[in-house]
Amino acid sequence: MRELEDINHHIHDRISSLQRILDLSAVELPQNKVKKLGQELFGLEKLLEEFEKCVDQQREQLTLLKGLAEASQKDLEDVQHMRDNVPAHMPRRKEPAHGTCEPVRNQSEAAAVAQPQNVKKISKSFVRELEFITMAEFESIPQYMRGRVSYDHLNAAVQSINTAVTAKYKILHQSLKTLSSHARKLQQRFKDQETKDTKGQYFVVEDDIREFTQMKVDKRFQGILNMLRHCQRLRELRGGGLTRYMLL
Incomplete structure (x- = not known):
């Protein structure tokens, strides 16, 4: 959450800087200032593209986490059902003790x-x-x-x-x-x-x-x-x- 706020502040500062440059556009800017303005705009555009990619990734992770949460909830309900419906007598398979006859089945x-x-x-x-x-x-x-x-x-x-x-x-x-x-x-x-x-x-x-x-x-x-x-x-x-x- 802190990183997201930092990115927001950074983008806001970049936009404010560009806004100040544009406010001075009424005055003819030197060539080096025009070049800097273009660089700032290009940099801001790349930054926004990266930010959109991060947002898309976070959205995909959120969708995945929602799916996991739903699956976990279903598993929890299944376990609860099994716990509430344990048979009074659980079938079991016991290995024959050493020295005893094997179980007979026919x-x-x-x-x-x-x-x-x-x-x-x-x-x-x-x-x-x-x-x-x-x-x-x-x-x-x-x-x-x-x-x-x-x-x-x-x-x-x-x-x-x-x-x-x-x-x-x-x-x-x-x-x-x-x-x-x-x-x-x-x-x-x-x-x-x-x-x-x-x-x-x-x-x-x-x-x-x-x-x-x-x-x-x-x-x-x-x-x-x-x-x-x-x-x-x-x-x-x-x-x-x-x-x-x-x-x-």
Whole structure:
């Protein structure tokens, strides 16, 4: 702003100087004065041309800055919208822990992993969890299967199952002497429910859901399990009067 004022003063001074020379034009000027007047006019003309170029450049920069301001405002509104609409359950991809089985994504892979000879030793510090359902996966579920279950309700069920899995395997991996009487009974029950087909796998049964979560194990829950099987999060393994829900 200061530079613009300086340029304005400079041009004003040059014009004032020329005006004084012109005021004296009634008197015949010496040749050297006429030459100086021409030089002053030429210099002023060049100065005005440079000034116009600067004004044009500043106008272009102003247009560019307005565009950037509009884009920034839109980005701000988008970020605000995302912040105000963060899903209650964010889908995530977890890398398999060292020494654990790779995630299974189809029935043939699930069958292969289920074979004892292909099972790797599972680290006790790792507990597999179901990945949350993405919106694209939810929309791929047939409407008749979804019923009135919403996207948030389905992922709330995923969270409850993960809670049950974590609680179950925490007890299962603990030393017997560190457990309470009730926890010891649970640990023995968990071990009794294992078979050669569940070795190295993570699973829960309906009693685990009742034990560790507030979720109702009812007809609606069975519908949710169907949706999770459709999204390849679970598979069923029946035997010994139990239905085991195997995590994929």
